[in-house]
Amino acid sequence: MRKLILATTNPNKVYEVQSALAGLHEWQVVTQPATIPSIEETGTTFVDNAILKAVHTSRIVDDLVLADDSGLCVDALDGRPGVYSNRYAATDAERIQRLLTELRPIDEERRTAAFVCALALAQRGSVIWTGEGRVDGRIHQAPKGTHGFGYDPIFFVPEFQRTMAELTIGEKNRISHRGRALQELVRHFAGSGRL
Ligand code: ITT
DSSP, rough: OEEEOOOSSSSHHHHHHHHTTTTOEEEEEEEEOOTTTOOOOSSSSHHHHHHHHHHHHHHHSSSEEEEEEEEEEEEGGGGGGGGGGGSSSHHHHHHHHHHHHTTTOOOOGGGGEEEEEEEEETTTTEEEEEEEEEEEEEEOOSOSSSOOOOTGGEEEEEETTTHHHHOOOHHHHHHSSSEEEEHHHHHHHHHHHHH
């Protein structure tokens, strides 16, 4: 069995990636060791930050490393919080509150937004592959649902007519930014014969 190391400190990402890749029976998908020092996310794009995180960890461990950089881009805020989604406020509840306050004057039809996820694969300091996924939706007026994490309770998914936090893990992985980027990764593995 080969190991795929997830270069993340976010357990929700780990859960979603492990569920999405459960069909890759040759691979054991595990979180990076807690001893890996964190690296500052100095990039200005999702893919730059995903590469930073993947390469950093891959200089310390021998196995293949996968990193995810993701966030919420709100059209009425010129794409913010974007790569700063995690740094927007201290907790999920405060991040949601800040966004809802900023969007209070914005009408329903202008509350469009997208979740974006960049993935990077690296080994021994070199990038092997990058991919991106995106899902379009709308910022709901109030939080709804208890699944998922982060901004999920205020992200309304038109295809389901529910918020992301009202979707099951299977539904979220089918349509989400991360799920779509992971579907690309599976195709890459299949194409490169690494499946
Ligand atoms: P790592 O860098 O350790 O992977 P992180 O949570 O800091 O963990 P990011 O820097 O990529 O990850 O920040 C992503 C933020 O964007 C995350 O903390 C959420 O606030 C938001 N986000 C990303 N994906 C999301 C999702 O599927 N649902 C809800 N919010 C999401």
